[in-house]
Amino acid sequence: MEELFLNIFGSGDVLTSGQMAARAFIMFFIALILIRISGMRSFGSKSAFDNIIVIMLGAILSRAVVGASPFIATVSGAITLCVIHRVLAILSTRFHFLSDLLKGKDIILYKDGNIQKANMLRADITNGDLEEGIRLAANVNSFENVAEVRMERSGQISVVKREA
DSSP: OHHHHHHHHOSTTOOOHHHHHHHHHHHHHHHHHHHHHHOGGGGTTOOHHHHHHHHHHHHHHHHHHHTSSOHHHHHHHHHHHHHHHHHHHHHHHHOHHHHHHHHOOOEEEEETTEEOHHHHHHTTOOHHHHHHHHHHHHOOSSGGGEEEEEEOTTSOEEEEEOOO
16 A cells, blocks of 8 residues: 555655646645635735735645655644634634734724825835725725725725715
């Protein structure tokens, strides 16, 4: 059985194209399971917290495909990352301070007719970026009908329109 496994998946970093393809096939399903463990939010909201799992999983799982690291050890490391991400995500729903620490806070960029210059500097947003944000998010071309603009934790700009 072990010999069959070695013939199909190879060992170490000297792999045939077929062995690498077999590893990629298996890693696809392992990655799918890990994403389910991690939760769909890791591909939805795209906060820095969520992007970390995506980047690290890609880096770690690729090592198993190309044989740069032992297969089982690589999968174990990936499982550990997904479980940590899931646990921290669950804890952050219960503890607001942890959510702010892991995911950041939204920043008010414009409110009640006033551009919040200090917050724009903190968010690295220019006036042009702000104007582009209101055009894209609210489909308006001026601040005339805008009550508030925020940079959300995901980095997206959101707009609350003024009530008519």
